[in-house]
Amino acid sequence: MRTEDVLAAIATGLWRWENASGTVTLDAEAARLLELPAEAGEYPESIVRSRFHPVDWNEINGIVSLAAAEGTIAEARLRVVDEAGHVLRIVRSRSKPVLREGDYELTGMLQEVAEPQPGTAAHTPVTGDWRRSREAFLLDAGRALAEARSTAEVLRVAASLSMPGFSPDGLAVFGVAGDRLTIIGHHGHNAGDDNPFTDMSLDTEYPAAEVVRTGRASYLPTPAEYRRRYPATWPLAQRFGRQSWAFLPLIVAGRTMGAWMAAFKHPVAFTPDERSVLTTVARMLAQALARAGVAESERELALGLQRSMMPVLGPEVPGMSVAARYIPTGGGLQVGGDWYDMIPLPGGTSHAAGPGGGRIALVIGDVQGHDVRAAGLMGQLRIALRAYASEGHRPDAVLSRASRFLHGLHDFFGADTYEDDDYSSPRFATCLYLEVEPATGRIEIARAGHPEPVVRTSDGTVLLRPTDGGLPLGIDPDSDYPTTRLVLEPGETMMICTDGLLETGGHDLDTGLARLRRILEQHTDLSLEELADTLVQAVHGPGSHHTTGPLADRREDDIAVLLIGRDGAPPRKAPRRTAMSVAQAEPERIATARQQVRELLHDWKDQEQIDAAVLMVSEMVTNVLVHTDGNALLVAEVTCGDAARQLRVEVADTSDELPHRRRPGEMASSGRGLLLMEMLADAWGVDPRGEGKSIWFELYESAVPEPVSDPAA
Template identity: 60%
Template sequence: MRIEDVLSALGTGVWRWDGATDLVELDAVGAGLIGLAPRPQKVHSAMVRACYDASDYVDMSAAVALAVTEGTPCESCLRVVGRDGRIVRTVAMRTYGVHSAGGWPEEMVGTLHEVPAPPGRATGTGTGTAAVGPVDRRRAREAFLLDAGRALAEADSTQEVLRVAAHLSMPGFSPDGLAVFGVHGDHLSVIGHHGQRPGAETPFLEMPLTTGYPAAVAARTGQAVYLPSPEAYEERFAATWPMVRGFGRCSWAYLPLVVAGRSIGAWMAAFREPVAFTPDERSVLTTVARMLAQALWRAQVHESERELSDGLRHTMLPARRPHIDGMTVTTRYVPTGGGLQVGGDWYDVIDLPSGRTALVIGDVQGHDVRAAGLMGQLRVALRAYAAEGHRPDAVVSRTSRFLAGLTGCARTEDDRFATCVYMEVDPEHGTLDVVRAGHLDPAVRLRDGTVLPRRTAGGLPLGIAPDSDYPTTRITLEPGETLLLCTDGLIETGGHDLDTGWKRLRTVLESGPPDDLEALADAVVGAVHGPASHHTAGPLADRRQDDIALLLLRRSADPPVCEVPLRRGVVTVSQTDPREVGAAREEVRALLHDWTCAEQVDAAVLLVSELTANVLLHTDEDAALSAQLRGMPGGRRRLRVDVRDRGDEMPHLRTPGEMASSGRGLLLVQELSDAWGVDPRGDGKSIWFELYEAPAAPTAG
């Protein structure tokens, strides 16, 4: 015999609640005990809640929450209320739930059986019913309002507020149709509804506030509209009555949603049974409308802040996925658990004029709008200095001077400082030129999994002293090794200091996946931060005290074979001896003695002559020429020529007239080269061009 049959024979019903769908599944006995048709069925939890006395339901919810937290079963007595508001019976409900991270289980199961009414509560008469007096009704409604207020206060999104509103079960007159309208300019639109068939909201999706629909009247005037009967609706709103007649409702209440004296929308509650809208009922509806308006306003403000934070974060973090040949880069940014979802932490990946890549990670003091703003300014300034071609120490020094200059010479208590690590990566040799400004030292995970901090020389945080020096430390990353850069949020989260936090982090790094850098980054963040969810509560939420920025850089275990310069030539053409232009031409011609295409050789010599002569003609500086030929004979070789000078004026393409005697140099470079460019340098500029060797012409057979 099945256990369900045994329980049924004993008059005990069985039920199951699914947290994902908010549906309650009852067997025939359980459905009959709470006043539903005595057959197996699956109904919404709001329908079950409407079967119980509201104050009993609130007490039961609190007891279940405590039992779930403690991992124990819970037993409660609830009075079942009929459609006429009279108590039908008292049932004992035994509940079992599984604890979850959100504090409420994903599933609950339990049993129901009828019991005598506890002392002090209304007891049954000879007919099995008892009248509910004014005191009981008042207590029930007070309990309902407390329960509704708690649920609406906990809702943190518009959809969650609408879900709560849809499941409100008012004692004695619960609506079976709800709609929430929002005011947008001079229009009213539906933002959520419940109890209507799909598509039924179409006529009400967008309407002018001046229309004669009751919700528009309530939103426009700030006065509630109560319609106790279809006749009352048709009499007052004849124009819109044909649109609502098909819903089959008998009574309607339209209440304005008002926040700080401003109408933000309207709430409709429709009833299939007639409602007289007594003063008590109107009081309950008005109170619910006020709570609903406040909850919607809070949710909209929260969502606007979140959207602003997301937009700021997306614009302040790199737009492209970091990529360095021969290396793997992985980054993470995790905002703190509450408030503004972007703060002073940042990381960046910068392409340098030299062809190398710079990585930077930093942290502006504080976690507020000012910190986020300063972070954005610092990021732009640092990018600009790096793009000018300065050395790492000069980039950081200039950035520090920039931050100090934002607040003038005299520092105040509101002035902020920032820390950062800036490094220039040479993937060919695995070297990192690191400059540290008051930030945490990097750490290196060796190929055997051992994690060691890599001590680097450092300077003051940015913005403290404008004239500070920032020494450069060169680190060599061996094949298979991983470098870690992070902000202090990764170390000190969860009440740890730098020592204990570092020990925890090192344990995670050493035990993390050895080959998958993405998985290693997830493991590091997950171990110290936990899942970033708005349901997080308790100790996990307390641990989320600061932003986390993380950057991992791994040199490939088997680095790709790099092109080794086959030939190289360097010539300096001085202002005092222009004849050295000829030496530069001969140097390049000698490098290309076995080049397959003679026309390209002539083009290279012509461009060298043009660029070096332009430096002598338009500046007072010497021209430093560097030529590199990469590749092997017989393959597709590449010639790169750089002509550098210390002048600040940047050349640009012009369109000279027919009789002009100058202005054609860059046009010539553009026409004859395969690639070219003008790059700023920290101490001047560089004009470069590249030629790619064409295949040899076939010989006549």
């Protein structure tokens, strides 16, 4: 009897599919099963493809590729359909793929099988519920693995996967370290069970090691198969009592990064459908582990950057208290361009304990941007500032050198160094540099485009301290940075911060300062550490002083804030005082002078006296700018006498010419300054000095004394 007759008797046909030529050769029985003329012949691939259900045909490529990679039989169940798409029969294909220069030739058989009865499709790897269940499982598995952020999360997801019909009860993920096999994680085993596998040579005759060496999966459906193929390591696996094992390579971008083991307590035949599911899961698992590895490397880099760049305060400062907070913007590396620093200074005349006689520098700054480059520039600029300060330079010289340093960085690297436009543009930085003498409270300030400091006096009054300044660092290498001097009295607190603390939440600098002023005035009983937390929480809410958490992603800008308090009990009736200079080239600062006086008199009883004081200050400062060639120096002080408070304002200049009272006509635009002071002030006068003069006035909150004579009359 001929073989063809036997195959025809059992409804089995033969076919050969040549991928290179795109042709399929069928015998008569195979042609009949595919609803083609029942005679042997060669057909184009398109004709044969039209006889199969489109979903089944799409799966053939995956099944054949898997079988070719593993050197196994490709087996599939395919639905034969008519032109209308109705299923006519189901055939089973078993064939052996042979690779030929990148293409393959498939030789095998087709056999008709009985259609599954209702209710059994869920357990049969053919069409219907089983296929939908498998597809749903793979979608859910892919989604869960894609959302995993760490290796531990990936392993938890892998352990929770419930594969349709053949869920493993033991899992292990192997990695590679040099020429050694390691275990990244496992599930379904007791503690210590992984010891024999944690440091195994890749040359070991163990399934996972072989999979890593060859990049090909290994399926062991029975203990006998395991013992036959891997007799040396079978005793290690025997004690777990499993019946079937699948070891699959974890491949990413063509590189085998490890292996995945799925072990079963029940026998598994590892049909092509089951192998396809396992292969897909292994592919998704490899990609998830690779993503998690990259994310963990980035987090480790971020933590390293944070540890190396995170601002820190030095030892305690005798005579002063210091507190600080740094809150990076959300996401990314959790480091940005804001920073603060405390630097011991050499030399000095203070007798306080500590390096350099106790003198320190306090620095706060903000490099433009929130990216890696901003963090890198911040680190370089911070080191440069420490170096210049440690050399003993004055505040203005420190900032001048730092500006040239930052400007030179861009000139040195050049725009061609960076491909991205955001990286090729120059960066600037704002900075506030304070040289502090803790024993006396004397502070010298140099400012480079940074928000000015805020001082809370011992009675709770909050004042913005106008400070001379220059351009931000890095813009003009020859920029000057004038120095402002002030004294922090016992019981007073100074706040310096970056603009993130002021402008977050849709505020500008003015409204942001008003928000913080209320907090500073309302919490005079808090320690500096508690006050620092309160200021940050007012911007971002509770818990936002931490550098991570759900609030981190909503931060608009980095925040750095530094609080300095002068220790010691304040005088019983300590004065509140403000001082500022108005240069000839800065007439706009007259408005700041007026605002300073209003803030100084924020709790003054008589609003008309406040308006009068503001008017006189405006006249005095304007007269200096109009009638002299020098700058105006304003000093205003509120003191408490035995009966009431009084305001004294002095405006000094370098001109020796004393003011004279004039009688301006109705149309005159000037000449009324002394007349106003005579009408509005409780006392006023002009004091000649060695270089220049000082004109002053006083206002008393209660009883008005007899007016004093005009010294210029």
